[in-house]
Amino acid sequence: MTEMTNTAAGNPFTYAPAPESRAIVDIAPSYGLFIDGEFTESSGQEMVKTVSPATEEVLAEYTQGTGEDVDRAVRAARKAFSTWSALPGAERAKYLFRIARIIQERSRELAVLETLDNGKPIRETRDADLPLVAAHFFYYAGWADKLGHAGFGPNPRPLGVAGQVIPWNFPLLMLAWKIAPALAAGNTVVLKPAETTPLSALFFADICRQAGLPKGVVNIVTGDGRTGEALVTHPGIDKVAFTGSTAVGKAIARQVAGTGKRLTLELGGKGANIVFDDAPIDQAVEGIVTGIFFNQGQVCCAGSRLLVQESIQDELLDALKRRLATLRLGDPLDKNTDIGAINSAEQLARITALARTGEAEGAERWSAPCELPSSGFWFPPTLFTGVTQAHTVARDEIFGPVLSVLSFRTPDEAVAKANNSQYGLSAGIWTEKGSRILAVANKLRAGVVWANTFNKFDPTSPFGGYKESGFGREGGRHGLEAYLDV
Known part of the structure; x- marks a missing residue:
């Protein structure tokens, strides 16, 4: 099965297959x-x-x-x-x-x-x-x-x-x-x-x-x-x-x-992952990847809306694209695989249609460079920039490996955009200031709010949502x- 390796990022080293029996x-x-x-x-x-x-x-x-x-x-x-x-x-x-x-x-x-x-x-x-x-x-x-x-x-x-x-x-x-x-x-x-x-x-x-x-x-x-x-x-x-x-x-x-x-x-959900200008960029990138590309984005609480402070948007997106180019897509039974298959042909068709809608509405699409296997149901890690709150990809739950990127200038604007959704299941906050974490989390209408992490679960912690x-x-x-x- 074809795999995308980190040679796409200029690294000459590849991973030998490590299939689970x-x-x-x-x-x-x-x-x-x-x-x-x-x-x-x-x-x-x-x-x-x-x-x-x-x-x-x-x-x-x-x-x-x-x-x-x-x-x-x-x-x-x-x-x-x-x-x-x-x-x-x-x-x-x-x-x-x-x-x-x-x-x-x-x-x-x-x-x-x-x-x-x-x-x-x-x-x-x-x-x-x-x-x-x-x-x-x-x-x-x-x-x-x-x-x-x-x-x-x-x-x-x-x-x-x-x-x-x-x-x-x-x-x-x-x-x-x-x-x-x-x-x-x-x-x-x-x-x-x-x-x-x-x-x-x-x-x-x-x-x-x-x-x-x-x-x-x-x-x-x-x-x-x-x-x-x-x-x-x-x-x-x-x-x-x-x-x-x-x-x-x-x-x-x-x-x-x-x-x-x-x-x-x-x-459903349309979780907002909010990155402030004092957040550690590399750590935030890993959290963004976990938030939306874990389980191919087929997660109800996925961080499918990235809200990034305007002053660091270019730096963060450059780092994120470099990271996405290293993800390995292919055989799900290979222990080196990061991105597996979409669950069904029906779900793949929905993801594909919504991505095309995003392009038709004027958002700029970027997909990680990879060759998709010839059989099975596959979709490359994808992000949309130039997204507004009116875009379909910012409103509808795609339930796939598709990230919509929006920017903000102030914490109040970040909160307003995060809460501007019919959903209210999850959110993430990335900042070095504990006071900012508490202040912002208290204003987010989401059932679970992660701080400097995403998609972490524990049986002792309740999970659920608000609104739709x-x-x-x-x-x-x-x-x-x-x-x-x-």
Whole structure:
């Protein structure tokens, strides 16, 4: 597979291939649904293929879940709820600890699987995704017997059956964000993974069996939006948790309105990454790269709008372009790869269309020099300059490796531009002045604000947004509230 190397930056040294073996993963040709502790066939006949975004190779086929399948899963979860919720918290914690340890033991296998099915580099799945997945289960295992001390009353009770729908950008991590607090609080779960990345959730079902989790506590029903709609509208669901696009989130909010179901939504974003004139340039460049090119920019909290103080704009952009020219794009299973494949042909088409819109509206496009592989779904690291707040690339969530650059002169102008968005999920501040960090962060309407870093996550820290980025929090003590009757 073709790779972009740092020879583009004038460096004569190249990286030898360092591929991770895919032999550690045994992917079955076909998968059914995981209901009541067992893999089972669907009531329907429709099967869907999941492909590797890097090669377009068919990895496996899986079941398109029907409304009848969802009903079976919800009934299994309801049956299991009475026993699971009655367990002492310390007993539930034991299962969560077992799951966390098994995830650690199988982390290499799961990292390769996630890279194959999602397209992100193995360096990210191995060093970021999987450690965080295990950490979330460990963290919420610790809360399971301390719910009365979480600040939600002396005797909070679980809600019942949680219907959870997760996206394709962090399949296993989003699963952990949803399932770990739900189980710790005593709820049971029916989860629907994204249609382009179902495999890690199906492997997680096997981990649940390996951990001895009681039947029906976790159920996994695969499929597309039809399956998701059947799940969130099912009358047996007590709580809906959704991570995905704002448009779908709005539709779900309308569907559950008036039903009494609890709802949390973690939706889109257009995060502002603000660089002041006293920021260390090299450190800021690394943070900008992490903010928008991590996971090919397919991150809801990506720093997709760079706001740079006017006096250092040219210097910063020169340094940023030099850095982007050293990024290596290619085989996601190569440990040297920085930029992997876009998740699907549909997502690549959206990114491409929005980039063309940016050019048509007069913004200046610059893409890192690289040759894209002939098969798979690829888009080069790209930035737009000459961008105003009226440009589509500054307003719409692109969800790809595309950065829009705007300038500002004063802190007040930076805050005004950062908040001039329908979204409010994330922001970053780069400056050497601690007082400026506190002053600016306090004015930003964003659920998470990073200071002199970006895209750093921890299970103890709550995550969520404002405005059209959704409501509710996941992670930390706050993440328990959505799964408790308080």
